[in-house]
Amino acid sequence: MTQGTDAPLRRVLRAARIDAEAQAPVAIVGAGACGLTAALMLHDAGVDCVVLERDEQPSGSTALSSGFIPAPGTRVQRERGVEDSPERFAADIQAKAHGRAAPALVRAYTEAIGPALDALQARHGLQWTLLDGFLYPGHGVHRMHSLPQKTGAALMAALQAAADAAGIPVLTQALAETLWLDDADRAIGLGVRRPDGREERIACEALLLACNGFGGNTAMVRELLPEMAEATFGGHVGNDGSAILWGRALGARLRDLGGYQGHGSWVTPQGALMSWAVMMEGGVQLNREGRRFHDETQGYSEAAVKVLAQPGGVAWNVFDAPLLALAREFPDFREAEAAGALRRCDTVAQLAACIGCDAAALQATLDALRRIDPQPDGRVFQRALAAPYFAVKVTGALFHTQGGLDVAPDMRVLRADGTALPNLLAAGGAAGGVSGDAVWGYLSGNGLLSAVAGGAIAARTAAALLDTGRNDHGE
Incomplete structure (x- = not known):
């Protein structure tokens, strides 16, 4: 596994009060999509907060993603005439997770995400577009939302700009x-390490952990996701498992630690995600023998494990000119192409030479795509690929984890006995998601669904907790 880190120092200390250099009603750990969404929603509710980010510039997993967020019943969907609902979205999530996603969280997220996207558009200027040229695996309708740039970096930039404009x-x-x-398990503050080594203490009345998962912690990946221990890590190195380490120290309940988002289309050696839309619209993955080895339409997350199981842990994404045009709609692909990832092959013989396989075996694979009846793996092709052929070498990668702190539907962290801690919240990658406990349970967009919906819910909960606490004290 590359780009990882060992377990960081994370402590939980007890005190009646702390001597703090600063104080905020709400403290948020992590300035990704989850933390910034929560901060913006708190601002809208008239609640002050501070967002703490370990890096020099906020980016995290959000900036490395495609920036696509699934949501039902949004203004953009309605304008495009797409009929959808939280219930339909929830059914798609559970179908992909084989019924093993936490039902209460599925309901909470699918009900919260549409209003959250609409609020970000109406109040903070994020202009969503609906990706309606294709369906991602497992989604029954077009519900994937993106900013026009179609990148996670653009999403982060828009959220940061909104936070700056709001004075957060x-x-x-x-x-x-x-x-x-x-002693009553109330979060009263946190210690923050500054670049000069000094610890700064910040007191708070509610605390949100929005610090993502453990994909960048090599020791934790080996412990919890052994099948990905040697995989390339395509996520953010800051995903160091902080929330889980704090949870273990607290005696909090953890959930779905075997769940994660893999990706079977990590361009190698250039290091970029290639959109799975090419696979969904007729592209194929071939191993070094020139043969298909799975139904590519089942999902890009589980494809990571299947690609890694092939000789050399690599595969070739093979497609033709119409699909190349589709691929070029995505900035990540254009960057990979500019870096030399794309190979053009005018004949089957050239494609076989590119892959390093027997030309006859490759021809048999391509000929099989012409059949109208299902392939042995169940996939049905609407058309065969036509020359010229295009190929991109890929491997399987770990992108981000889906397990974490178990939370109530209001995002409060749960103790081992299932009761909620008073004012410690977790959302996004810090919390257990809605992908179940295995790689195949990940429905496209579940990561940003949890981040944005979880951030919005956590903000609502924190605001209510502060209002209740102040009323109890006669303020």
Whole structure:
């Protein structure tokens, strides 16, 4: 596994109060899509917060993603005449997870995500477009939303700009190491390590962990996801498992630690995601023997394991000119092409030489695509690929994890006995998601669904907790 790190120092300390250099009603650890969405929603509710980001510039998993967010019942969907509902979306999530996604969270996220996207558009200027040229695996209708640039970097830039416009303080190079709780399990603050080594303490009335998962922690991946221990890590190195380490120290309940998003289309050696839309619309994955080895339409997450199981742990994405035009609609692909990832082959013999396989075996694979009846793996092709052929070498990668702290539908962290901690919340990658406990349970977009919906819910909960607490004290 590449680009990982060992377990960081994360502590939980107890005290009646802390001597703090600063105080905020709500403290948020992590300035990705989850943390910034929560901050924007708190701002809309009139609640001050501070966002703490370990990096010099917020980016995280969000910036490395495609930036696509699934949501039902949005303004954009209605304008395009797409009929959808939280119930239909929830059914798609559970179908992909074989019924093993947490039902209460599925309901909470599918009900919250549409209003959250509409609020970000109406109040903070994020202009969503609906990706309606194809369906991602497992989605029954067009519900994938994106900014016009179709990148996670653009999504992060838009969220950051909105936070700046709202005057929300985002403290960078602020590595949260210590959580402070009182004897009643109330979060009262945290210790933050600054670049000069100094610890700064920040007091708070509610605390949200929005610090993503553990994909960048090599030791934790080996422990919890052994099948991906040697895989390329395509996520953010800051995904160091902080939330799980704090959860273990707290005695909090953890959930679905075997769930993660893999990707079977990580361009190698260039290091970029190639859109799975090419596979869904008729492209194929071939191994070094020139043979297909799975039904590509089942999903890109589980494809990671299947690609890694092939000789050399690599495969070739093979497609033709119409699909190349589709691929070029995505900035990540254009960047990979510019870096030399795309190979053009005018004949089957040239394609076989590119892959390094027997030309006769490759011809048999391509000829099989002309059959109208299903392939042995169940896939049905609407048309065969035509020369010239195009090929991109890929491997399987780990992108981000889906397990984490178990949370109530209001995003409060749960103790081992299932009761909720008073004011410690977790959302996004810090919390267990809605993909079940295995790679195949990941429905396209589940990561940003959890981040944005979870951030919006957490903001609503934190605002209510502060209002209740202040009323109890006669304020």
